[in-house]
Amino acid sequence: MRHKIKIITLIMLSIVFGGFTGINAELNREPDAIYTYSDSDNNISAFNLPFRSSKTNPPPTIEVVPLGLTIGVRINTDRVMVLGTSSFLGDDGLTHRPSDGILRGGDLIVKINDEPVQSKETLSNIVSESAGDITLLLRRDGDELTVNLTPAIAATDGVRRIGTWVRDSTKGIGTLTYYVPETGSFGALGHGIMDVDTKMLITVRNGVIMRSNITSIVRGARGKPGELEGSVDTGASLGSVSINSPSGIYGKLSPEFMETLPKDALPAATRAQIQEGPATIMTNVVDNTVREYDITIEGVNRATSDDTKGMIIRITDPILLDATGGIVQGMSGSPIIQNGRVVGAVTHVFVQDPAKGYGIFIDTMLQQTETNP
Numbered sequence: 420m421r422h423k424i425k426i427i428t429l430i431m432l433s434i435v436f437g438g439f440t441g442i443n444a445e446l447n448r449e450p451d452a453i454y455t456y457s458d459s460d461n462n463i464s465a466f467n468l469p470f471r472s473s474k475t476n477p478p479p480t481i482e483v484v485p486l487g488l489t490i491g492v493r494i495n496t497d498r499v500m501v502l503g504t505s506s507f508l509g510d511d512g513l514t515h516r517p518s519d520g521i522l523r524g525g526d527l528i529v530k531i532n533d534e535p536v537q538s539k540e541t542l543s544n545i546v547s548e549s550a551g552d553i554t555l556l557l558r559r560d561g562d563e564l565t566v567n568l569t570p571a572i573a574a575t576d577g578v579r580r581i582g583t584w585v586r587d588s589t590k591g592i593g594t595l596t597y598y599v600p601e602t603g604s605f606g607a608l609g610h611g612i613m614d615v616d617t618k619m620l621i622t623v624r625n626g627v628i629m630r631s632n633i634t635s636i637v638r639g640a641r642g643k644p645g646e647l648e649g650s651v652d653t654g655a656s657l658g659s660v661s662i663n664s665p666s667g668i669y670g671k672l673s674p675e676f677m678e679t680l681p682k683d684a685l686p687a688a689t690r691a692q693i694q695e696g697p698a699t700i701m702t703n704v705v706d707n708t709v710r711e712y713d714i715t716i717e718g719v720n721r722a723t724s725d726d727t728k729g730m731i732i733r734i735t736d737p738i739l740l741d742a743t744g745g746i747v748q749g750m751s752g753s754p755i756i757q758n759g760r761v762v763g764a765v766t767h768v769f770v771q772d773p774a775k776g777y778g779i780f781i782d783t784m785l786q787q788t789e790t791n792p
Contacts, residue, residue: 487701491651594752626660639773647749
């Protein structure tokens with residue numbers, strides 16, 4: 420089954436080294452988002468990124484195969500996440516708000532009446548079948564707490580409800596950055612997947628990556644980042660996702676998928692080996708074919724406090740500029756190559772200059788990757 424998904428990723432709202440801040444009013448939100456839909460509710464959600472500092476370089480002998488392939492990503496959350504609370508009309512003619520002041524966005528529902536909760540269907544069924552108060556075990560800000568709620572019967576369908584919006588999965592499209600030949604481990608996106616409503620990093624129960632195709636490109640322009648539209652083949656799993664971190668998503672490729680991939684590995688650069696000057700990125704945004712395109716690394720900030728903004732890059736390749744206008748939303752995770760080494764991946768686009776953006780260091784991504792067989 421194929422689903423058409425808009426890829427709206429890599430929104431960058433300010434330029435820190437350029438001496439000014441440019442903010443687009445229509446994009447006044449957390450930077451760097453991949454907009455997706457949830458399988459369960461078809462609501463729009465976003466993959467955003469928080470901050471994490473990391474300064475350790477990986478061993479210089481590590482080799483990875485750079486890819487630049489667009490993939491579909493599905494993440495099933497670890498427990499059910501509360502997005503917010505709402506009111507509803509009860510069968511008694513009154514308005515009920517059972518969860519107001521008790522549950523809040525970002526809460527993870529671990530158990531209901533001592534039964535583990537892994538899906539919103541489980542939560543809904545237990546609430547609807549309950550005869551009285553229910554007890555929820557929550558995880559909030561790293562702590563666990565127990566709360567009691569009194570469901571009410573909804574006038575619309577006669578079902579007991581607690582007036583809570585929840586999510587148990589999210590889906591989107593990003594770019595597969597690299598894999599390690601010895602282990603089949605991969606890294607992708609270059610930033611973490613955040614919940615659009617709570618702005619919190621999504622915890623992973625399990626996940627998969629899938630085949631995708633880019634169907635159209637909206638070129639970027641000053642003040643209006645471009646975007647990609649694509650389709651995802653939900654029936655074709657290419658590998659599993661086990662980690663969602665601030666620096667990207669990580670997991671293992673399926674052996675069958677690995678057989679179809681390039682085998683030419685390149686050494687991973689340390690931060691000290693990255694230089695200002697010519698480089699390339701790998702991406703398949705044009706004709707769904709992976710090619711290298713010329714860029715310039717304009718700045719290297721080895722002491723950055725935000726790992727996703729270690730490099731400032733500019734697209735210079737006339738073919739890519741003609742096709743996309745620069746870094747369109749959807750290229751997050753495209754590997755950056757310099758002097759025969761993989762140095763990092765694209766993470767953001769500058770709203771006021773779509774030819775320009777940020778990149779993450781490869782050493783940061785490799786800290787989450789299993790590199791030993």
